[in-house]
Amino acid sequence: MKIRPATAADDARIAELWTEGYCGSAPGQRSTPYGPTDVDASRAAGSLFVAEEETVVGVIACYPPGAEGRQTAGPDEAEISRLAVTEPFRGRRIGRALVRHGLQVARGTGAEAVVLWSRPHQTGAHRLYRSLGFLRVPERDGRDPIGEQWVFRYQLDNDATG
Numbered sequence: 233m234k235i236r237p238a239t240a241a242d243d244a245r246i247a248e249l250w251t252e253g254y255c256g257s258a259p260g261q262r263s264t265p266y267g268p269t270d271v272d273a274s275r276a277a278g279s280l281f282v283a284e285e286e287t288v289v290g291v292i293a294c295y296p297p298g299a300e301g302r303q304t305a306g307p308d309e310a311e312i313s314r315l316a317v318t319e320p321f322r323g324r325r326i327g328r329a330l331v332r333h334g335l336q337v338a339r340g341t342g343a344e345a346v347v348l349w350s351r352p353h354q355t356g357a358h359r360l361y362r363s364l365g366f367l368r369v370p371e372r373d374g375r376d377p378i379g380e381q382w383v384f385r386y387q388l389d390n391d392a393t394g
Contacts, residue, residue, distance in 0.1 A: 233324075235281055235330065235333045236284060237282075238275070238291065242282050243272075245282075245287075246288070247265070248266075249316040251266045253315075253316035254316070258353070259353075260353050261351075261378070273301065274314065276300075277299045277301025277302075278296065278299050278311075279294045279337060280294075281294065281333055285321065285326075289320075290315075290330050291314065291316050292314065292331065292333065293312065294310065294334045295311045296310055296338075297310055297342070299311070303374075303381070304347050304381070305347045309346065309385075310343035310347075312334040312335075312338070313348060315330055315357070328364065331361070334346065344387070346366075347386075348383070349381040349382060349384070350381070351379060351380065352379075364386070365386055367386075368382065372385075
């Protein structure tokens with residue numbers, strides 16, 4: 233498996249991955265599929281990285297401190313979002329590798345920490361984040377038109393995963 237910066241040629245696949253991972257009819261899921269404008273907006277504000285195993289099987293968005301695309305990060309915090317791995321490749325540590333890559337990218341920005349948000353029903357993702365050293369920060373939780381957003385934070389200055 234290889235992680236690399238996403239290119240414009242990956243945009244349709246990224247939108248598919250996000251739609252697969254985050255859209256549906258259940259509470260807390262987005263009803264509108266992702267499209268090119270969503271990918272463009274993420275790329276304009278930060279960086280997109282894809283995991284590839286013959287084809288693109290996963291994606292993560294990384295935003296440096298101060299980027300417009302961040303939703304929960306404070307002034308000295310980077311943010312990662314829209315982590316998605318296609319169903320047939322889940323459980324193969326691809327999500328873990330993408331999050332670790334996001335942490336490495338954040339280190340290069342001078343951020344003091346990395347934050348992300350997740351929906352309450354995304355319990356598998358919560359296990360992944362906690363196993364990597366992210367801590368829940370319930371006092372920073374929010375809500376959007378779709379539902380609750382749970383915030384997780386990873387302190388970079390004292391980590392040992394570099």
